[in-house]
Amino acid sequence: MREPYNVLFLCTGNSARSILGEAIMTREGAGRFRGFSAGSRPSGQPHPYAIDLLTRLGHDTAFARSKSWDEFAGPGAPKMDFIFTVCDQAAAEECPYWPGHPMSAHWGLPDPAAATGTEAERRLAFSDTYRMLRNRITAFVNLPTESLDKASLRARLAEIGRDTTPAPTE
Template sequence: MTCPYNVLFLCTGNSARSIIAEAVLNREGMGRFRGFSAGSKPKGDVHAYTLDLLARLNHDTRAARSKSWDEFAGPGAPQMDFVFTVCDQAAAEECPFWPGQPMTAHWGLPDPAAATGTEAEVRLAFSETYRMLRNRISIFVNLPFGSLDQLSLQDRLDGIGRPKADVDKGREPA
């Protein structure tokens, strides 16, 4: 793998979690990473609260769009180094073949687009999703890629997405 690393975030609808992850990685990755997002069954539109949250946090949302993962499996698509699922449904689906055999991990999070309650409660769900993704992506971009073998890197990638309860029980990789 060579820099910049291409990273694809997948979820079912590609309207919230994966779009947020793409935006966060493109900022946090500081040119060493290029983030992309897609869905197995894209909604066709990015959720309005996703766009609002990202804009309020000074992310560029001009290129944000809901798209199928097929765009990244065909000829001419950028070759991915990493593919992360951010929802349980997409993780359970049969994914397309990714050229180059990228490393994969599951970083499942609740879908803020499915949140219910008052507008403030729903917006809080989007903010929490952003916070969790930003934390995970910050850990990811700061991994010592040059000093990790494939197995150690895979353990670290899996550990980033592991629920906090598992980490508290000492199941986090070294």
């Protein structure tokens, strides 16, 4: 049996989108994929609305901390198989060298931490981001990764990143 694929979600602050991606990947990956997250300029802590949402949806949040992407580029770091940027700013930045040359794609999403309005509207932004990420991650973990050639897999990852269809509400 193959070791789980390691999947890194990158954002600038590593406080919301990438943290959500890590949690969803770990759950949806069901032992076949393992989620990680990091930021180019970590905020220092996960956004409280992200943690609250994950907790309400039954995710274990013990993993959640805001960390630098440098943690995953150095010696002794887990080897990544896939890297997804979830914010446009991080996608435009020069990334560190990733050992093993993982496959990457940009899955840009609006930043729920930047949402304005009432508390309910701001929390809704987190829920929307969660649903979009879950939809993309579910599509990804159901790909026949072992049987797709690299070019086909790369095309499918890009296609998933362009999908803006919201997942069904739980």
